[in-house]
Amino acid sequence: MDKAANSILYLDGVNVSFDGFKALNALSLIIEPGELRAVIGPNGAGKTTMMDVITGKTRPDTGDVLFAETRDLTRLDEAEIAQLGIGRKFQKPSVFEKLTVAENLALALAGNRRVREALFWRLSTREKARIDELLGIVRLGAQRHMPAARLSHGQKQWLEIGMLLAQDPKLLLVDEPVAGMTDAETETTATLLRSIAGERSVVVVEHDMNFVRELAVKVTVLHEGSVLAEGSLDHVSADHRVIEVYLGR
Amino acid sequence: MITRWLLNKTDRGVLIMLAVILLLGFMVPALHLLTSPDSPVHVPAYAMALIGKYLCYAMLALSIDLIWGYCGILSLGHGAFFALGGYAMGMYLMRQIGSRGVYGHAELPDFMVFLNWTELPWYWYGFGWFGFALLMVLFVPGLLAFLFGFFAFRARVSGVHFSIITQALTFALMLAFFRNDMGFGGNNGLTDFKDILGFNLQAGGTRAALFGATCLGLAASLLICLAITRSRVGAVMTAIRDAESRTRFLGYRVEAFKLFAFTVSACIAGAAGALYVPQVGIINPSEFAPANSIEAVIWTAIGGRGTLFGPILGAVLVNFAKSWFTSALPDLWLFALGGLFLAVTLFLPNGLAGLFGRWTSARRRELPAAQPAAAE
Ligand SMILES: Nc1ncnc2c1ncn2[C@@H]1O[C@H](COP(=O)(O)OP(=O)(O)OP(=O)(O)O)[C@@H](O)[C@H]1O
Ligand SMILES: [Mg+2]
Numbered sequence: 001m002d003k004a005a006n007s008i009l010y011l012d013g014v015n016v017s018f019d020g021f022k023a024l025n026a027l028s029l030i031i032e033p034g035e036l037r038a039v040i041g042p043n044g045a046g047k048t049t050m051m052d053v054i055t056g057k058t059r060p061d062t063g064d065v066l067f068a069e070t071r072d073l074t075r076l077d078e079a080e081i082a083q084l085g086i087g088r089k090f091q092k093p094s095v096f097e098k099l100t101v102a103e104n105l106a107l108a109l110a111g112n113r114r115v116r117e118a119l120f121w122r123l124s125t126r127e128k129a130r131i132d133e134l135l136g137i138v139r140l141g142a143q144r145h146m147p148a149a150r151l152s153h154g155q156k157q158w159l160e161i162g163m164l165l166a167q168d169p170k171l172l173l174v175d176e177p178v179a180g181m182t183d184a185e186t187e188t189t190a191t192l193l194r195s196i197a198g199e200r201s202v203v204v205v206e207h208d209m210n211f212v213r214e215l216a217v218k219v220t221v222l223h224e225g226s227v228l229a230e231g232s233l234d235h236v237s238a239d240h241r242v243i244e245v246y247l248g249r
Numbered sequence: 250m251i252t253r254w255l256l257n258k259t260d261r262g263v264l265i266m267l268a269v270i271l272l273l274g275f276m277v278p279a280l281h282l283l284t285s286p287d288s289p290v291h292v293p294a295y296a297m298a299l300i301g302k303y304l305c306y307a308m309l310a311l312s313i314d315l316i317w318g319y320c321g322i323l324s325l326g327h328g329a330f331f332a333l334g335g336y337a338m339g340m341y342l343m344r345q346i347g348s349r350g351v352y353g354h355a356e357l358p359d360f361m362v363f364l365n366w367t368e369l370p371w372y373w374y375g376f377g378w379f380g381f382a383l384l385m386v387l388f389v390p391g392l393l394a395f396l397f398g399f400f401a402f403r404a405r406v407s408g409v410h411f412s413i414i415t416q417a418l419t420f421a422l423m424l425a426f427f428r429n430d431m432g433f434g435g436n437n438g439l440t441d442f443k444d445i446l447g448f449n450l451q452a453g454g455t456r457a458a459l460f461g462a463t464c465l466g467l468a469a470s471l472l473i474c475l476a477i478t479r480s481r482v483g484a485v486m487t488a489i490r491d492a493e494s495r496t497r498f499l500g501y502r503v504e505a506f507k508l509f510a511f512t513v514s515a516c517i518a519g520a521a522g523a524l525y526v527p528q529v530g531i532i533n534p535s536e537f538a539p540a541n542s543i544e545a546v547i548w549t550a551i552g553g554r555g556t557l558f559g560p561i562l563g564a565v566l567v568n569f570a571k572s573w574f575t576s577a578l579p580d581l582w583l584f585a586l587g588g589l590f591l592a593v594t595l596f597l598p599n600g601l602a603g604l605f606g607r608w609t610s611a612r613r614r615e616l617p618a619a620q621p622a623a624a625e
Contacts (some may be wrong), residue, residue: 082500118481
């Protein structure tokens with residue numbers, strides 16, 4: 001337990017295999033409170049699988065997964081983990097297509113998730129204000145009454161980031177947030193994620209090297225389900241093993 | 250906000266449907282009771298019973314829409330909840346017969362005397378009281394749905410697997426109710442009812458009141474479904490339908506929301522069965538037949554799921570077509586139903602309600618002032 005001290009997320013010796021194929025191989029990772037961490041790695045390195053393990057979608061075969069030093073995430077289900085304060089943006093944007101942009105945000109808003117409460121729930125003035133604020137942050141004010149299905153790919157990414165913020169999580173797991181975004185949008189996203197970190201902890205998975213450079217934070221390189229290198233982007237890009245498996249290709 | 254709400258297509262359809270149901274509930278009994286049989290506007294008893302029966306089917310279709318149209322749960326066993334509600338009402342009507350049965354036993358229904366039973370089984374206690382029977386009409390289907398849903402949803406049984414086990418559920422209940430020793434009249438079921446709350450079931454006034462009660466029941470169910478689907482629960486249900494696992498990652502306990510919708514839906518189906526039995530005068534195990542549940546799902550699809558008013562329209566229209574076909578071309582009915590189902594699936598993905606939507610949005614385009622965005 002000692003090793004988990006002063007961590008918001010602690011993974012140690014995590015193994016996940018699918019029909020004999022090791023997707024995660026003795027993966028260990030520590031994220032400090034308030035940290036922004038970039039995770040990179042070639043296709044199939046296990047980045048998404050790592051997020052599945054943290055959010056309760058996939059149970060690890062062995063290994064420890066602890067949140068805020070003490071909460072054992074391997075014993076909780078998706079809803080419980082989300083209620084603990086872990087939010088997730090999916091690799092493939094996944095918003096509720098039939099609901100409007102504002103309704104998507106309203107559903108994500110932090111608060112009671114019980115059926116009885118939801119039956120008589122009305123948006124409070126504060127919640128309305130929060131939705132307006134979020135719409136501003138993700139620049140979807142003009143689309144608020146539009147069904148999410150009609151948003152562009154990049155806008156869906158933004159909406160999902162907005163939903164993530166609406167949840168008011170302590171830890172954000174963000175899987176490939178800038179796929180399908182223009183350079184300008186990518187830059188804004190980097191700024192946004194940097195501003196979120198500090199108060200919250202953020203783990204970002206991304207392929208886009210310009211984006212990772214923009215974030216200017218500690219980088220973890222995953223390869224074949226375990227950590228290959230860790231450090232600043234310049235440090236890991238100088239590592240010859242990293243160049244071999246990833247950057248040099 | 251209010252104007253926006255009134256302009257919403259689905260809500261408008263529901264409001265119109267509500268008005269039609271209440272109008273029917275008032276006009277049909279009035280035309281039956283207050284006009285003479287040779288008047289051109291007279292509604293004869295058989296027609297009132299027929300429409301009443303279809304409105305009960307409509308309530309069943311509505312209950313299916315709540316879970317299938319809004320939450321993506323396809324139950325192919327909803328006929329079971331309808332039949333259980335029907336049996337609960339049938340048990341009350343049996344107790345009302347009292348000593349007027351063929352064997353003249355003061356306590357026991359005829360079929361129990363015939364089986365040489367000497368006392369009432371414990372689960373028939375209380376059904377002499379109307380209030381208790383009404384409670385059971387909701388409680389029995391509700392409890393079954395709750396228990397069944399609790400285990401199925403917790404085990405994350407969904408999609409076609411869920412549909413198949415609901416078929417198995419209604420089939421198993423059918424076999425059970427066919428058995429004489431279950432104490433529900435075996436394959437004859439419960440029938441030969443005499444009166445309800447002391448009123449003769451054959452009297453015009455009683456039948457008119459039953460018809461009115463059916464309309465009120467349907468209207469109330471429609472309002473309940475409207476309230477649920479317009480609440481945050483409805484938004485979560487839609488979210489579950491469209492992206493179940495995403496909803497979990499937002500922290501919603503998906504199984505709790507499914508269980509709530511499924512249980513409410515079963516209670517509505519049970520109430521529909523209870524209104525059905527006194528109007529048709531019989532309830533027997535064939536009501537549990539798996540094909541019945543499938544037919545009800547087809548009415549819902551034809552009417553347009555996820556609209557609440559569409560399935561009501563679908564159930565009534567399909568059943569009118571069925572009664573016409575089965576008298577004119579009895580062999581062709583199943584082909585016609587299958588063809589209708591295919592045609593709607595292919596050409597009207599939103600069912601008959603989709604036609605209504607197209608018609609209203611075409612009209613709105615002619616009236617630029619009524620843009621929904623401008624009404625906020
Ligand atoms: N449910 C599953 N069943 C079988 N194999 C899986 C499953 N999920 C992931 N895998 C495999 O595990 C490996 C790691 O997948 P993962 O999605 O975590 O990679 P990734 O690092 O996110 O890659 P990408 O950059 O392409 O998103 C891949 O080889 C993938 O095919
Ligand atoms: Mg991935």
